[in-house]
Amino acid sequence: MSTYTPHTPSEIRSMLDTVGVKSLEDLYSGFEDLWTKNLNLPPGKSQMEVIRFFTELASQNKLFGSIFRGAGAYCHYIPSVIKSLVSREEFVTAYTPYQAEMSQGILQSIFEFQSMIADLTGMQVSNASLYDGSTALADAILMLREKKKNKVLLSSALHPRSLEVIKTYLTPLGIQIELIALEEGKTSISDLTAKLTEDVFAVAIAQTNYLGIIENAADIGQKVKANKSGFVMSVEPFACSFLKTPAACGADVVTGEGQPLGMPLSFGGPYLGFIGTTEKLTRKIPGRIVGKTHDASGKDAYVLTLQAREQHIRREKASSSICSNQAHCALTAAIYMAYAGKEGMRQVAVQSLSKAHYLAQEITRLPGFELQYKSEFFNEFVIKSQIPADIIINACAQENILAGLKLGEYQTLWCATEVNTREDIQKLIDVLKQIKA
Amino acid sequence: MKTIFEKSVPGRQALSLPECDVPLYQLSPELLREKPLRFPEVAEIDLVRHYTALSKRAYGVDDGFYPLGSCTMKYNPKLNEEAANLPGFTGIHPLQEQKTLQGALKLMYTLGAKLAEITGMDQITLQPAAGAHGEYTALQLIRAYHLDHGNPQRNKIIVPDSAHGTNPASAAMNDYITVNIPSGPDGCVDLEALKAAVGEDTAALMLTNPNTVGIFDKNIRQIAQIVHDAGGLLYYDGANLNPIMGLIRPGDMGYDVVHLNLHKTFSTPHGGGGPGSGPVGCKAALAPYLPGPIVTEKDGVYSLTPGGDKSIGTVKTFYGNFLVMIKALAYIETLGAEGIRLAAQLAALNANYMMARLKGHFPAYSSDICMHEFVISCEKLKEEVGITALDFAKALIDRGIHPPTIYFPLIVHEALMFEPTETESKQTLDQACDTILELLREAKADPAAFKQHPVKMPIGRPDEVTAARKPILVYTPASS
Numbered sequence: 001m002s003t004y005t006p007h008t009p010s011e012i013r014s015m016l017d018t019v020g021v022k023s024l025e026d027l028y029s030g031f032e033d034l035w036t037k038n039l040n041l042p043p044g045k046s047q048m049e050v051i052r053f054f055t056e057l058a059s060q061n062k063l064f065g066s067i068f069r070g071a072g073a074y075c076h077y078i079p080s081v082i083k084s085l086v087s088r089e090e091f092v093t094a095y096t097p098y099q100a101e102m103s104q105g106i107l108q109s110i111f112e113f114q115s116m117i118a119d120l121t122g123m124q125v126s127n128a129s130l131y132d133g134s135t136a137l138a139d140a141i142l143m144l145r146e147k148k149k150n151k152v153l154l155s156s157a158l159h160p161r162s163l164e165v166i167k168t169y170l171t172p173l174g175i176q177i178e179l180i181a182l183e184e185g186k187t188s189i190s191d192l193t194a195k196l197t198e199d200v201f202a203v204a205i206a207q208t209n210y211l212g213i214i215e216n217a218a219d220i221g222q223k224v225k226a227n228k229s230g231f232v233m234s235v236e237p238f239a240c241s242f243l244k245t246p247a248a249c250g251a252d253v254v255t256g257e258g259q260p261l262g263m264p265l266s267f268g269g270p271y272l273g274f275i276g277t278t279e280k281l282t283r284k285i286p287g288r289i290v291g292k293t294h295d296a297s298g299k300d301a302y303v304l305t306l307q308a309r310e311q312h313i314r315r316e317k318a319s320s321s322i323c324s325n326q327a328h329c330a331l332t333a334a335i336y337m338a339y340a341g342k343e344g345m346r347q348v349a350v351q352s353l354s355k356a357h358y359l360a361q362e363i364t365r366l367p368g369f370e371l372q373y374k375s376e377f378f379n380e381f382v383i384k385s386q387i388p389a390d391i392i393i394n395a396c397a398q399e400n401i402l403a404g405l406k407l408g409e410y411q412t413l414w415c416a417t418e419v420n421t422r423e424d425i426q427k428l429i430d431v432l433k434q435i436k437a
Numbered sequence: 438m439k440t441i442f443e444k445s446v447p448g449r450q451a452l453s454l455p456e457c458d459v460p461l462y463q464l465s466p467e468l469l470r471e472k473p474l475r476f477p478e479v480a481e482i483d484l485v486r487h488y489t490a491l492s493k494r495a496y497g498v499d500d501g502f503y504p505l506g507s508c509t510m511k512y513n514p515k516l517n518e519e520a521a522n523l524p525g526f527t528g529i530h531p532l533q534e535q536k537t538l539q540g541a542l543k544l545m546y547t548l549g550a551k552l553a554e555i556t557g558m559d560q561i562t563l564q565p566a567a568g569a570h571g572e573y574t575a576l577q578l579i580r581a582y583h584l585d586h587g588n589p590q591r592n593k594i595i596v597p598d599s600a601h602g603t604n605p606a607s608a609a610m611n612d613y614i615t616v617n618i619p620s621g622p623d624g625c626v627d628l629e630a631l632k633a634a635v636g637e638d639t640a641a642l643m644l645t646n647p648n649t650v651g652i653f654d655k656n657i658r659q660i661a662q663i664v665h666d667a668g669g670l671l672y673y674d675g676a677n678l679n680p681i682m683g684l685i686r687p688g689d690m691g692y693d694v695v696h697l698n699l700h701k702t703f704s705t706p707h708g709g710g711g712p713g714s715g716p717v718g719c720k721a722a723l724a725p726y727l728p729g730p731i732v733t734e735k736d737g738v739y740s741l742t743p744g745g746d747k748s749i750g751t752v753k754t755f756y757g758n759f760l761v762m763i764k765a766l767a768y769i770e771t772l773g774a775e776g777i778r779l780a781a782q783l784a785a786l787n788a789n790y791m792m793a794r795l796k797g798h799f800p801a802y803s804s805d806i807c808m809h810e811f812v813i814s815c816e817k818l819k820e821e822v823g824i825t826a827l828d829f830a831k832a833l834i835d836r837g838i839h840p841p842t843i844y845f846p847l848i849v850h851e852a853l854m855f856e857p858t859e860t861e862s863k864q865t866l867d868q869a870c871d872t873i874l875e876l877l878r879e880a881k882a883d884p885a886a887f888k889q890h891p892v893k894m895p896i897g898r899p900d901e902v903t904a905a906r907k908p909i910l911v912y913t914p915a916s917s
Contacts, residue, residue, distance in 0.1 A: 003776045004512050004704070005783045006862040012786065015863060019789040019806075024782040027789060027806055031655045034685045040554050041683070044773030047516045053770060054763065058525025060540030062533065072754055073531050079452065081481055085488045093497030093513050095505055095839075096710035101894040102834050104438070105494030106709040112441050115912040119475050125910045128710065131566035134754040161754045168728070168750030172580055172611045214468060241474055243464075248471050257754065267541050268531030268755025269566070270712035282908060288710060293904035300438075301899035305908060311569070311606035312845070316615040321606035324567035324700065328708030338441050338484055342476040344452035351457050358459035376464065393534065405532055422458040 002047065065400035066424040068359070070380050070415030071210070072133070072159050073268060074236075074260040076348065077419050079339055082262045086332050096288070096324065100303045107302035110290040110327065113334035120240055120337075121254040122247030123276030128288035129330040130273030130322065133257025134162040137234045138169035139320060140253040140275060141202045143284040144230030149201035151176040155187040157209035158234065166204075180205075185213040185373030185382065187220060196227040204232040207246070208239045211413065212356075212380025213373060221250030237261055237274075239378045242349035246276075253277045262336030263329060272329035283309055286320030288327075351418035352379040355425070359416045362429050369432070372411060380415045382407060387435055395435045401428055438494070438895070441487050442912050445477040451484055475914075494895050495709065496839055502865050504791075506810045506842035506854025507601065507649060509679050509701035511784075516771065517704065517764035526763060531755040535740055542739035545756065546732040548766040549716075555769075555777070556673075556695050557688020558718030562727045563757040568676060570752065571696030571715025572607035572643075574728060577749040578694055578719060579641045579670050580611055581726035585747060591640040591669070595631070599624045599650060599846040601676060604643045613640060620848055623803045624650030626660050635667035645674035646690065647681070647808035649846040649854070651788060661691025670694065670723075678702045679858070680785040680809035683777035687718075694719040703765035714761040728752050783859035784809050787866060791857055794870040798877055802849050810856035812849050818877070819851055822884040826851040829876065831898060832890040836872045 007015075012024070021027060028035070045053070067075045086092075090105065097103030097110075114126040130136040141152055152170065154163060156179045163179075170177060180203075181191040187205050196203070203224045207217050217233060224231040233246040235256040240246070246254040258272030259265075277285060283306060291305030311318040340348060356379040363369050368386035385392065389406040396403035401424075404412035416425070479487070497503075503510035521527075529541060549561040565571040576594070583591040594608040595616045605615040618630045625648060635642075642664045647653045654660065664671050673687040673695035679702045687695045699705050700713035707713070719727065728751045729744020744750065772780060785808050792801060792811040799813035815826040830840030830853070842854040857866060880887045891897065 002514075003772055003780045003783070003859070004514055005780060005859050007783055007786075011863045012783075015786055015790045019786070019793045021789075021806070024786060027782065027785045027808075028653070028684070029806075031653060031657075031685070034657070034690060036557070036684065036686050036689060039683050039774045039778065041551060041769070041774040041777070044776040045770055047771065050516060050767055050770050051520060054520040054523060054544075054767065055525075057540040057544050058523040060543065061525045061529045062537035063524060063528045064530075064533075067530060069530055069532060071532055075530070077454075081451070081485060085485065085492075087518075088489070088492040089499040090492040090495040090497045091709055092518075092706045093499045094495050094709045095503070095508050095510060095707045097495075098505075098842075099496075099830065099834060099840055100899050101831070101891045101896055102496045102839065103494075103709075104895050105491035108438065108440065108494070109488070109491050109709075111910075112912065114910055115440075115442065116476060118911040122472075125908075131570055132754045135566070135570075135752070159754065161751060164751045165753065168577065168752055169610075171750070172577065174612070214464075242470055243468055245470055245472070264527040265530045266527050267529045267538070267759040268757075269753070270758040270760055271754070282910070289908075289910060291904040292909040293900045295897040295899050297897060299896050301896040303899045303901050303904050305901070305904040305910075308905070310602075312602040314606070315602050316605035316609040318602070318606040318609070321569040321573055321603045321610055322567070323569045323603050324698075324707070324711040324713040326566070326712045327710030328706075329712060331709065335484065335488060338477045338479060338487075339451045339481070340476070341450045341452065341478045342474045343478070344450055344454075345474055345476060347452070347454055350461065351454060353464065354457055354459050354462040357462040376468070397534070397537070402530060402533060418454055425459075 064402040066420060067402040068414050068416060068428065069402045069405050071405045071413055072257065073265050074417060075265060075419055076260050076417050078262050078264060081339060082332060082335050085335055086328065091328065091331055097304060100301065104302060107290050109331050109334055111292060111302050113330045114290060116334060116337045117274045118276050120237060121276035122245030123254055124279045125282050126276045127285050128290060129326040130275055130287055131326060132271045132273045133234060134165035136255035136273030136275050137162050137204060138166045139286045140232045140255045141166060141204060143253055143281060144202040146201045149199045151178060151199045153178050153180050153195055153200055153203045155180050155205040155209065156182050157187060157211055158204065158206050159210050184375045185211045186375050187215055189219055189223065192220060193223055196223060200227060200229045202230040202232055204234065206234040207243065208236055208378040211373065211382050212377040213375045214243065214378055217249035218244060225250050238349040238352060241345040252281065258329065258333045261333035263332055270326055270329050272326045272333055284319055287322040287325050348418050352416065355416035355420050356381065359414060359425050362425055366432055379417060380413060383412050383414055385410050391435060396431055399431045401431060438490060440912050441477045441479065444479055444483055444487060447478055449478045449480050451479060451481040501837055502861060502869050503839040504841050504855045504857045505839060506856040507676055509856060509858055511704055511858040512860035513704055513706040514768065517767040520767045521760040521763040539739055542732050544766060545762060546734055546739055548762050549732065551769050552697060552716055553718055555683060556718045557686030558695060559721040560724040560727060561716055561718045562731060563716045563762055564728050564753045565715035565717060566753060566758055567711055567713040568696060568698040568715045569603040569607055571717050572603055573610055574752050575672055575694045575696050575717045576607055576611045578723045578726045581747065581749050582723055583640055590638055593638045594640055595634050595642040597626055599648055599848050600643060601649065601674060604674060623652045623805065624648040624846065624848065625652060625654040626656065628656060628659060631660060631663055635663060635669060639667050639669035641670040641672045643672045643674055645677045647677050650802050650812050651807035651810040652803055652805060653808050657690045676701060677809060680781050682781045683774060684781050694723055699761055699765040704768040705761050705764040712758045712761055714758045780859045787857040787859055787861055791855055791866050791870060795873060798874060810854055812852050812854045814849055815851035815853060818880060822881055824880040824884050824887055826853050828888055829853060832876045832887060834891040835893045838869055838872060
């Protein structure tokens with residue numbers, strides 16, 4: 001057992017003397033009656049036993065040899081340099097950079113992160129990060145809230161868990177939510193037009209959407225703007241580096257899940273919510289923002305800024321209660337984006353796109369498998385099969401392959417990225433063939 | 438220091454991918470990005486040097502003393518990092534079939550059960566990503582509870598004026614009206630003010646105990662009684678749990694719902710501002726409203742069980758900051774019952790020791806025994822020589838000590854709030870106290886020079902006014 005405390009018994013005695021009490025228990029005098037008699041926890045363990053315990057737990061999870069599942073969590077190659085740099089203790093063990101003079105490294109890294117997110121989304125400003133893609137989307141909608149309007153329209157092809165999070169966030173505020181139907185897996189422009197009434201303050205879509213499909217974001221943006229509503233886009237970062245920018249589609253707020261940018265799958269977290277928006281909406285952004293300024297001698301300096309929006313200053317009038325965010329994940333993403341660089345981002349996007357299309361082509365060459373939707377996709381797509389999804393998933397699992405995600409009894413959502421090789425895909429196809437036989 | 442953008446050289450690239458082994462697919466041009474990215478173009482060595490240089494301009498617990506009040510900057514054990522980095526944890530997809538995830542589910546179940554035991558609560562959700570997110574989630578539970586019991590008029594949250602800013606902000610996010618009540622001089626709840634504030638419109642009282650002045654509010658059971666008699670619920674802000682963890686349980690004090698900060702009390706690192714983890718625990722009466730899914734166990738098989746009909750929904754895409762949970766469980770497994778209780782007591786000892794050494798020299802906010810933290814004030818120093826809490830903080834920076842929290846709690850003028858935590862040695866505390874007293878003498882002797890601090894850092898005091906008035910939030914190349 002270790003408590004990670006350095007005190008020797010004689011030091012404890014001497015410190016108690018200075019304080020003027022006889023024992024550690026005396027520090028709690030006057031409320032001894034509240035002490036719990038019997039804390040039902042096992043005794044402590046040595047470090048060796050602890051790591052053994054976790055190694056054993058980790059071994060009870062299955063690590064797949066190849067993964068063809070995305071649906072909000074993506075398997076991309078993570079360069080060694082990223083893990084090495086983000087493990088530096090100064091980054092890991094620091095608190096939020098309140099004291100600018102001794103935190104310039106962290107503040108500058110956030111400033112650079114904000115700059116890359118703004119560039120990626122085509123927007124003017126960004127922040128230090130939000131909890132994840134779903135909470136970022138809910139926050140974005142709330143930024144656009146207007147006094148006289150009380151409704152939001154959400155694409156039915158947002159991630160289902162994001163839809164749930166948004167609902168959780170908006171319900172207590174009495175905001176009405178309506179879903180926009182899909183056509184061929186895309187947000188229906190005719191349904192959108194029909195539902196765009198005067199009381200709609202925001203419309204949110206995902207690009208690419210949950211079904212992997214590329215939305216007609218610019219057309220949607222145009223309709224939304226014509227109705228004087230706010231337009232929110234939740235983007236997949238690689239798709240965003242490759243497709244028409246949200247800014248060009250008329251987005252007011254852009255959010256996304258940053259996990260693909262250098263974060264491992266990690267059973268769903270910690271991940272990274274990012275946000276980009278217009279200069280006009282800057283003061284409505286929730287959470288930490290880093291700005292560039294200078295010191296008295298004119299040297300560049302970075303600080304947490306626009307704090308008048310935040311909980312520690314504004315209390316109940318703050319734009320959000322967010323305090324700790326996902327700063328270390330933002331650092332990871334910043335290093336990843338700088339590592340990939342201008343061309344590398346595009347190369348990962350192109351390879352993911354190409355592998356997904358090859359995968360789709362190979363699967364649909366098999367009898368009894370077809371694409372559910374005709375619309376263009378990026379690196380995910382839905383397959384409709386004559387074989388039940390459960391059977392496909394089980395057969396693949398036996399060959400150490402994580403198949404697409406079951407969406408319906410005969411529907412699966414597949415994903416490919418730069419890490420899936422042609423050989424992996426061939427192996428998968430062989431498994432699928434076997435089931436047929 | 439130059440930004441990574443200024444180190445960019447056109448044509449450089451660190452990432453190398455294998456040749457694409459499938460035919461390249463082309464999207465129709467009108468779908469494509471209209472302008473190229475302006476991401477940096479750097480070689481791997483450029484990148485490594487840049488971020489290594491940045492790391493040297495940062496300061497963590499591993500670098501030295503970090504007595505930042507209310508933040509519990511204790512040592513972050515390396516063992517925990519190793520556990521969280523096991524491929525069996527980092528490599529699993531959140532949407533794998535549950536039979537392939539039994540280790541992860543068991544881990545979450547075990548952690549939940551231990552946190553329930555430590556807090557005296559019946560059920561735990563591990564979903565919230567941070568403390569404020571936990572507060573937000575807990576207030577949703579409170580709201581759902583009152584609505585379900587036919588009390589939509591309970592729309593007010595009572596918060597003492599000494600509370601953390603996240604409390605009223607989280608209340609506002611749930612459309613609650615915040616009622617601020619004054620604290621007594623020791624930061625404790627003024628019982629008369631509380632009695633006057635509670636009523637049929639009370640949803641809950643949000644209260645941290647020990648409070649933000651570091652004092653344990655001995656009237657807690659009476660407070661609980663007052664709130665419960667009025668039909669309200671009692672909410673525990675877990676930011677200050679450290680000095681009582683394992684010793685006194687919020688559930689036994691009369692609290693109905695709590696949030697914890699695994700990145701404070703349970704030793705997981707802060708990462709420069711997250712990821713944290715803010716589990717919420719509640720009594721059985723509130724359990725039906727918890728966000729789903731929750732890990733359940735039957736005959737040794739663990740499952741993700743969706744929230745029931747009364748669940749508030751979900752507050753995160755997946756199940757929470759899983760890797761952070763691993764680190765917290767590693768901490769609890771290592772310390773065990775006795776270790777946790779000893780750590781709590783040594784946290785209180787360290788704070789009291791520092792306070793005892795400093796209180797004759799500064800007005801201490803309370804001369805009582807404190808818990809995890811204590812507050813002293815620079816008010817007198819400001820009156821005498823014009824040196825403020827901010828000046829004092831900046832001087833500490835030059836001496837290699839991370840400053841305490843300043844200007845908080847709001848009820849103390851020119852506050853310096855120290856939380857040394859249990860992992861600091863007597864030598865570190867002595868050295869810090871000696872330095873603080875030395876600085877006090879320097880401040881009085883030459884206040885003008887004192888106001889120049891810091892002078893040993895890469896920058897002097899930044900111009901924050903300009904930063905806020907003319908915000909520069911992203912890099913723009915000099916040419917454009």
